[in-house]
Amino acid sequence: xxxxxxxxxxxxxxxxxxxxxxxxxxxxxxxxxxxxxxxxxxxxxxxxxxxxxxxxxxxxxxxxxxxxxxxxxxxxxxxxxxxxxxxxxxxxxxxxxxxxxxxxxxxxxxxxxxxxxxxxxxxxxxxxxxxxxxxxxxxxxxxxxxxxxxxxxxxxxxxxxxxxxxxxxxxxxxxxxxxxxxxxxxxxxxxxxxxxxxxxxxxxxxxxxxxxxxxxxxxxxxxxxxxxxxxxxxxxxxxxxxxxxxxxxxxxxxxxxxxxxxxxxxxxxxxxxxxxxxxxxxxxxxxxxxxxxxxxxxxxxxxxxxxxxxxxxxxxxxxxxxxxxxxxxxxxxxxxxxxxxxxxxxxxxxxxxxxxxxxxxxxxxxxxxxxxxxxxxxxxxxxxxxxxxxxxxxxxxxxxxxxxxxxxxxxxxxxxxxxxxxxxxxxxxxxxxxxxxxxxxxxxxxxxxxxxxxxxxxxxxxxxxxxxxxxxxxxxxxxxxxxxxxxxxxxxxxxxxxxxxxxxxxxxxxxxxxxxxxxxxxxxxxxxxxxxxxxxxxxxxxxxxxxxxxxxxxxxxxxxxxxxxxxxxxxxxxxxxxxxxxxxxxxxxxxxxxxxxxxxxxxxxxxxxxxxxxxxxxxxxxxxxxxxxxxxxxxxxxxxxxxxxxxxxxxxxxxxxxxxxxxxxxxxxxxxxxxxxxxxxxxxxxxxxxxxxxxxxxxxxxxxxxxxxxxxxxxxxxxxxxxxxxxxxxxxxxxxxxxxxxxxxxxxxxxxxxxxxxxxxxxxxxxxxxxxxxxxxxxxxxxxxxxxxxxxxxxxxxxxxxxxxxxxxxxxxxxxxxxxxxxxxx
Numbered sequence: 001x002x003x004x005x006x007x008x009x010x011x012x013x014x015x016x017x018x019x020x021x022x023x024x025x026x027x028x029x030x031x032x033x034x035x036x037x038x039x040x041x042x043x044x045x046x047x048x049x050x051x052x053x054x055x056x057x058x059x060x061x062x063x064x065x066x067x068x069x070x071x072x073x074x075x076x077x078x079x080x081x082x083x084x085x086x087x088x089x090x091x092x093x094x095x096x097x098x099x100x101x102x103x104x105x106x107x108x109x110x111x112x113x114x115x116x117x118x119x120x121x122x123x124x125x126x127x128x129x130x131x132x133x134x135x136x137x138x139x140x141x142x143x144x145x146x147x148x149x150x151x152x153x154x155x156x157x158x159x160x161x162x163x164x165x166x167x168x169x170x171x172x173x174x175x176x177x178x179x180x181x182x183x184x185x186x187x188x189x190x191x192x193x194x195x196x197x198x199x200x201x202x203x204x205x206x207x208x209x210x211x212x213x214x215x216x217x218x219x220x221x222x223x224x225x226x227x228x229x230x231x232x233x234x235x236x237x238x239x240x241x242x243x244x245x246x247x248x249x250x251x252x253x254x255x256x257x258x259x260x261x262x263x264x265x266x267x268x269x270x271x272x273x274x275x276x277x278x279x280x281x282x283x284x285x286x287x288x289x290x291x292x293x294x295x296x297x298x299x300x301x302x303x304x305x306x307x308x309x310x311x312x313x314x315x316x317x318x319x320x321x322x323x324x325x326x327x328x329x330x331x332x333x334x335x336x337x338x339x340x341x342x343x344x345x346x347x348x349x350x351x352x353x354x355x356x357x358x359x360x361x362x363x364x365x366x367x368x369x370x371x372x373x374x375x376x377x378x379x380x381x382x383x384x385x386x387x388x389x390x391x392x393x394x395x396x397x398x399x400x401x402x403x404x405x406x407x408x409x410x411x412x413x414x415x416x417x418x419x420x421x422x423x424x425x426x427x428x429x430x431x432x433x434x435x436x437x438x439x440x441x442x443x444x445x446x447x448x449x450x451x452x453x454x455x456x457x458x459x460x461x462x463x464x465x466x467x468x469x470x471x472x473x474x475x476x477x478x479x480x481x482x483x484x485x486x487x488x489x490x491x492x493x494x495x496x497x498x499x500x501x502x503x504x505x506x507x508x509x510x511x512x513x514x515x516x517x518x519x520x521x522x523x524x525x526x527x528x529x530x531x532x533x534x535x536x537x538x539x540x541x542x543x544x545x546x547x548x549x550x551x552x553x554x555x556x557x558x559x560x561x562x563x564x565x566x567x568x569x570x571x572x573x574x575x576x577x578x579x580x581x582x583x584x585x586x587x588x589x590x591x592x593x594x595x596x597x598x599x600x601x602x603x604x605x606x607x608x609x610x611x612x613x614x615x616x617x618x619x620x621x622x623x624x625x626x627x628x629x630x631x632x633x634x635x636x637x638x639x640x641x642x643x644x645x646x647x648x649x650x651x652x653x654x655x656x657x658x659x660x661x662x663x664x665x666x667x668x669x670x671x672x673x674x675x676x677x678x679x680x681x682x683x684x685x686x687x688x689x690x691x692x693x694x695x696x697x698x699x700x701x702x703x704x705x706x707x708x709x710x711x712x713x714x715x716x717x718x719x720x721x722x723x724x725x726x727x728x729x730x731x732x733x734x735x736x737x738x739x740x741x742x743x744x745x746x747x748x749x750x751x752x753x754x755x756x757x758x759x760x761x762x763x764x765x766x767x768x769x770x771x772x773x774x775x776x777x778x779x780x781x782x783x784x785x786x787x788x789x790x791x792x793x794x795x796x797x798x799x800x801x802x803x804x805x806x807x808x809x810x811x812x813x814x815x816x817x818x819x820x821x822x823x824x825x826x
Contacts, residue, residue, distance in 0.1 A: 078344030095366035114140035116217035142169040190388040199319035203375040205327035313340040342461040343520035401499040414440035454533040461524040471500035493556035496532040534577035552588030571682035572658040667721040
């Protein structure tokens with residue numbers, strides 16, 4: 001539409017946009033000391049190494065190129081595009097067109113012209129500073145939005161919003177965070193200096209890309225949203241609600257957000273506050289997700305600008321206590337809205353901010369009046385009034401839970417204890433489990449049940465189809481070990497679960513629950529575990545500490561396997577923790593049973609045949625979480641570091657664990673059952689990793705550090721397998737190298753731990769080096785089985801399956817608990 005000069009307005013309502021369909025389906029494009037505080041001192045945050053983290057971190061930190069590359073592949077089959085704008089705003093930010101304060105609005109004329117012409121004049125002291133290009137557009141765009149926000153609340157002398165955020169252009173400032181040094185153009189954040197912005201407390205982000213001058217935009221051009229345009233927007237929204245009302249069913253109460261408070265008829269700030277309290281929270285709408293599987297979702301290749309936007313959503317979800325992240329991308333004058341949760345991305349249709357200013361106003365108003373929960377922050381966390389830039393005095397409220405004995409409990413409260421010494425820990429990466437660890441103290445009823453000891457909350461989004469959940473397995477393990485007098489002493493080495501809670505996406509009022517998008521690639525539910533607080537291996541202070549912790553973990557792991565029949569399946573440096581008893585001795589504990597599974601019957605030949613056939617699709621049983629979605633210390637499948645195989649199918653589900661610590665034949669993508677020997681081999685790699693990379697704390701410090709281990713800490717599992725082959729077989733990358741891969745790994749081992757290399761690692765390597773030969777033999781048998789299957793020779797295939805079973809059984813005999821302990825106890 002052409003623009004006209006004053007006195008005619010920019011009447012976008014004269015050329016209305018055709019109304020979208022009523023249902024806008026997107027285009028498918030133990031005993032312990034009273035406190036362990038004395039063992040903590042202020043330090044850098046302890047970070048959870050996620051699959052995303054391992055695949056995007058180089059020797060110099062998190063690299064922009066690696067992050068973008070992984071985002072491109074991870075989001076490919078988890079993205080829905082062209083979602084209706086009005087529906088997006090309603091479902092995500094819980095804001096409706098009728099919530100816009102009834103008035104007329106005008107976009108600032110001078111700034112609109114500056115934006116169109118890529119020219120902006122800024123007063124710098126007493127002189128003018130002329131800015132051109134994209135930076136000029138950003139400055140003008142900031143002023144446009146701030147002007148509209150001022151018009152939205154003209155009658156309120158002070159900001160009475162529940163979560164008063166300010167839209168800011170960051171210029172050259174980078175928000176503070178724990179991972180990459182990434183800077184979007186805009187942040188929707190508490191009113192602080194730009195250099196004090198932190199990812200953890202942002203409400204949303206914005207990115208702008210503009211290279212061309214917008215035609216037909218003159219200094220006298222006015223862009224106005226009239227009352228008539230708002231009325232039409234409201235009517236359009238009401239019409240599309242009619243079919244929804246007939247389809248909606250009764251739904252359960254939500255744990256969710258209070259409604260927006262818009263000052264459309266505000267007499268005073270007090271009146272507005274009373275309205276906000278009186279208005280009951282809206283009940284969650286019944287899920288209207290289409291009954292289609294993820295297979296109907298087409299692969300979407302994000303553009304360069306879109307990858308940039310997704311990168312900032314990824315960063316936002318990697319900080320703070322969040323369920324989802326939102327933002328927008330503006331390309332020239334076209335705006336799209338972005339929603340990212342742990343299951344994927346939903347992107348709205350694009351609209352022109354000047355030709356459809358009523359939609360632009362709707363977006364600005366929704367963000368302006370949104371509270372914390374509507375911007376993606378977890379609604380279980382409650383903040384005191386006036387706290388916007390910290391977790392000071394914040395509390396976690398659980399409406400219900402199940403305690404360690406599976407007894408229901410209600411209304412539990414925990415005070416957050418987030419400090420520099422005990423930071424909030426969030427796994428890096430938007431997709432997957434999003435594991436978040438929060439230090440807390442029990443309050444009220446929770447204190448009566450769990451005492452006054454330090455606790456942590458573990459929040460995560462777990463695959464909904466996993467049968468044996470972490471909390472269930474911990475309860476079973478502790479109950480069975482506690483039944484026998486001889487095994488009771490191992491309870492102190494198993495993580496102490498206080499209570500747990502599962503919430504569906506609808507119960508948590510996650511926008512995806514009410515959005516018309518295909519079923520998530522991997523549906524997830526929200527799980528909260530309340531656990532005793534433990535120390536990570538960084539706090540080991542001596543060789544004696546480490547020996548105690550390591551041997552206790554191996555013994556407890558074997559006892560759980562022997563008595564309960566459960567395998568941990570994810571032995572790593574992050575999952576072996578400890579505490580100190582009353583005399584200061586380190587007590588090792590096995591934590592993070594997310595991927596644990598019951599052992600399988602190795603004599604079931606049919607299972608072996610199913611397992612080989614399931615290569616590249618799904619594991620028939622045992623573990624139900626895909627490697628690509630593993631959060632706590634995991635890496636991605638081999639090849640291009642993507643959760644897809646070469647044929648675009650889902651990645652294999654039978655490889656579980658953490659790249660640097662995974663057993664060799666699991667790294668090599670062989671479809672074998674995860675057995676005891678694989679966990680034992682992971683303990684061996686943990687031993688190697690600790691000795692190779694650990695820098696003990698200095699006398700003035702309480703915490704040591706782990707160095708980056710090139711080759712092993714890699715998102716490409718094939719590269720990790722090669723590094724381990726060279727290590728086990730003592731190969732040299734270059735014939736001229738003085739040291740082979742084995743000696744090179746321990747070249748910088750601290751003097752306190754060199755004895756472990758000679759007494760433990762050297763003899764254990766002689767046991768484990770045969771894994772390379774075992775893998776070759778197993779791989780050959782699997783290849784033969786596939787050939788016979790193609791020929792339809794079931795009899796021969798069954799014979800080879802029996803051979804495969806025997807080869808794996810022989811491998812199990814090479815690595816036994818007894819042989820392992822003979823070395824570490826010598």
